[in-house]
Amino acid sequence: MQNYKATERDTLFVMQELFDMEAHYQQLGFEDATEDLMKAIYSEAAKFAENVLAPINAIGDEEGCKFDDGVVTTPTGFKEAYHQYVEGGWPSMAQPVEFGGQGLPYSLATSMAEWFSGANHSWAMYPGLSQGCMETLKAHGTKEQQDIYLSKLIEGSWTGTMCLTEPHCGSDLGMLKCKAEPNDDGSYSLTGTKIFISAGEHDMSDNIVHIVIARLPDAPAGTKGISLFVVPKFNVDAQGNIVDRNNVKCGSIEHKMGIKGSATCVMNFDGAKGFMVGQPNRGLACMFTFMNIARIGTGMEGLSATEAAYQGALAYAKDRLQFRSLTGKKNPEGPADPIIVHPDVRRMLLTQKSLAEGKRALAVYCMKMVDTTLYSSDDAAKQLAESKLALLTPIVKAFLTETAQEATSYGMQVYGGHGYIKEWGMEQLARDTRICTMYEGTTGIQAIDLLARKVMGSNGELLRVFVTEIKEYCANIRGKSQFNAWANAIDSHVDEWVQITNDIGVAAQSNPEELGAAAVDYLMYSGYVSVGYFWLQMAVNAQQKLDAGTTEVDFYQAKLMTAKFYFDRMLSRTRSLVSAIHSGSDNLMQMDEALFSAGK
Known part of the structure; x- marks a missing residue:
């Protein structure tokens, strides 16, 4: 199996030479975010991706997650890798200093998500969901909610999820039935079943914070009657100390085509205690904070798979000897030429390469726009960035993942019959990546959007x-x-x-x-x-x-x-x-x- 390598040089090319992110950061007030700091962070992130995550990627696919009466156990090495991730301070990079974050720009932290997903897609799902949870609470949570949940999420001791869809409604969230009954103390009791909840239950963190959409008793029908709630796995007091188990439990985990090391859960809420985030019946608007971040993240997964497939295919094409070049021997000392000399192999490799590098530029451009919307004091610049993001976010989600299907298929094709064999890792890439065109809204839904x-x-x-x-x-x-x-x-x-x-x-x-x-x-x-x-x-x-x-x-x-x-x-x-x-x-x-x- 080809060892994954983080794209440090090419990412720096896009970040610095193409988009001059250092100047961008200085303009937004991030004086410490210099190119030297960028290089230092990238060096450590590359080591983590290559030396910690990549070696347990195949293990996650082989073992999958295990389910036993509501308890989910992640594959060998996943929990330990997550603890290293937390110890390295990675969850806190782009989060506010007042909640224990490092106060660095969104784009600097997010640009490395490509490497974590490229090295181990399943593992990267766990911390990836937490980022959207944090952004939702930062944007729409009360001060009390932020004080209780954000510091734990930012330090990584707690993780987060997004609980949207239900068995009967798929992407048509207006059909959801999960209900939220008000309690006398200002909290709500949530009852219903959510499906396809990534990282809904696992053994990697002390608590799991669910961001859930549900209906109030008097809510209007359709999407206009959706409210948003924060529902922890374990109830906590005002200081964030764990008190007791909440009435939310994993009913089962899905048996999937790919990303088998990522727990995809059926979550049952049986009078679970939750707290409203934002205004009543305005939950879907709040949820778009989470969903838009998730859509860019999913696009990044498509980019990650494209790059990983290219790396594997390129290494094999340089090493594998088959037939002679049409223009004469290129490896006269060997029994055949390396297959990279053949035009059709080059067609596949250059398709992968041109897509990976082009999509990386598009993704980083969007991250730069996100920075502007989050940190700029220039209202006109913010409005312009928001307009560009509104157009490009569905493109990033759908185009980057649809073309990843082609790229990972070529990863298998370059290997020939060996690409179909598990030990080379190419078929796992294709299986893992197939989900990316579906979740966070299928390609058709992104296209209509x-x-x-x-x-x-x-x-x-x-x-x-x-x-x-x-x-x-x-x-x-x-x-x-x-x-x-x-x-x-x-x-x-x-x-x-x-x-x-x-x-x-x-x-x-x-x-x-x-x-x-x-x-x-x-x-x-x-x-x-x-x-x-x-x-x-x-x-x-x-x-x-x-x-x-x-x-x-x-x-x-x-x-x-x-x-x-x-x-x-x-x-x-x-x-x-x-x-x-x-x-x-x-x-x-x-x-x-x-x-x-x-x-x-």
């Missing part, structure tokens, strides 16, 4: 904001570099992006089904163009470094060649997407339901 809610719902304003940035960049470099053809390609694509949006909007006026029919293809088109924009920036940056006489010639030459592959082969995928969008909804909706089973 992007097209109907964000783009059409803003009358195109959110799209205009990002398109304006792209067109300004293309105009600024036109005539100043050898990348005019690529700049023109991106420029024409964003014009087409706007035109496609208008076409769909016109069609939807007479037939609303046109929105649903076009949505996923529209999202994927948006993803390829957005990543292309960042590949253009990376190519320009790489050429500037080469022109300045860098000593890292190979690193920057690789950037240019990978950019060429992206523009020649990946961006052209938009052609089929445009054709599908313009084909309309009739080819989907005209066939009668009964005809689907004709001939069966």
